[in-house]
Amino acid sequence: MDATEAAAVLARARQGDSDAFRALVEQHSRSVFRLAYRMTGNEQDAEDVVQESFLRAYRQLGRFESRANFGTWLYRIVSNCSVDLMRSKQARHDQVRGDSLDEGAQELPAADVPGPERMAQSAEIDRRVRHALQELSPLERAAFTLRHYEGRSIDEISATLGLGTSAAKHSVFRAVKKLRIALAPLRSQES
């Protein structure tokens, strides 16, 4: 779809043409899923975010400024849908589990503490990393994902998540600090 055609489809979608909106869904679904998966780290959650993001986008399409880039606008919606979902999940799960980083680290069963050989395996590192990421707050995780995986600048993170620059920056800093602490055992094994 070239730029002129894309603009025409978008204009029709904004006027309520559901076929045009369908074209947008088909065009953007895979990239939306990719971002949602990186944000949530979970396939089912990512699918929920995909659906909710398109529903939200459809509802708010009248507000979209035609001069803006639809992909960027959708990207922001997906990011914020992911944060909202993670917050809702965390609110429920925190009822039954400690949410501090230290407690989180202790949650790993003693039997699972890997030996040096196993520690070297990337699967184990992935598992630890996933666990450490789960312990971040939704905002920290979103900011970290945008910075680390998506390569967004602090200013872009700020705009995407609707935060001040300082808040965006500190969300990334807090995430990095927590990850450093959580992954320190792996680093000491490495060194």
Next chain:
Amino acid sequence: MTHHFSEDELTLYYYGEGRRRHDVERHLESCAACSTTYREIAGTLAMIAAPEVPERGDQYGLEVWQRIRHKLPERESGLSKFSRFWGFSGFSGFSGFSEFPRFGVAAATALLMIAAFIGGRVWQQRSAAPAVTTATNLENREHPANPANLGSANSANQILLTSVADHLDQSERVLTDIMNAPRGDISAEQRWANDLLDASRLYRQDAVDAGERSVAAILDDLERSLIEIVNSPSKISAADLEQIRRRIDAASLLFKVRVMSDELRKREDAPDRSTPRSSTSTRVTS
């Protein structure tokens, strides 16, 4: 004296951001302490590779469309300028999230309450003298000659109102969570409330400045509840939690928040967007 760089500065440096990059670079060459810290940061972050995203086929877009086509909601018709706050932080109720059925119930309850509330108001207006105070009435009474009131809702004001509506929607979720949370740990709700608190203060001040007194009044109530939630112990006792709930109930806060959010959305869609609508900008005078 040697100026060391903080972890935060080194993190920014790792990501290619931050000012004084050249200074950091030179310093790292000569400072063992900072160099060690930087290596730790870089080593940790290097471990965190992008997760492998499960593959989605060419037909995935079509599958998504099939899943959502019957759920497409009524479109919001707002044409006002885009604020970075709306849409991104706006809350749509997560109707698609099957994990949270209680929000569907909450949304249905809110709709019923709003319908009953508006129905009651129409009845009151038809059958008796106005028993409610509207924002317009209030403003006109207090500042009858203020020309700003005649066109008080300029475009900036509209942006404010829409942002506030989104903010109220999010706040409603926190309050709903608190109202439904089992006793125990409310730290997640506290973090969420804390995130909203600063915004709430700013919106309240903006609402006061814009002459949106009823909005400011509800934000004021909301702020007090958010502060109470934030300052409560995370491991809250059943009695303390009940006390917070009673205060929320006593102030009819959830109800007010829902109604006001709905009112603001209606004002956003109103043909004449420049004036607060007396029929909708109700001040809840409980």
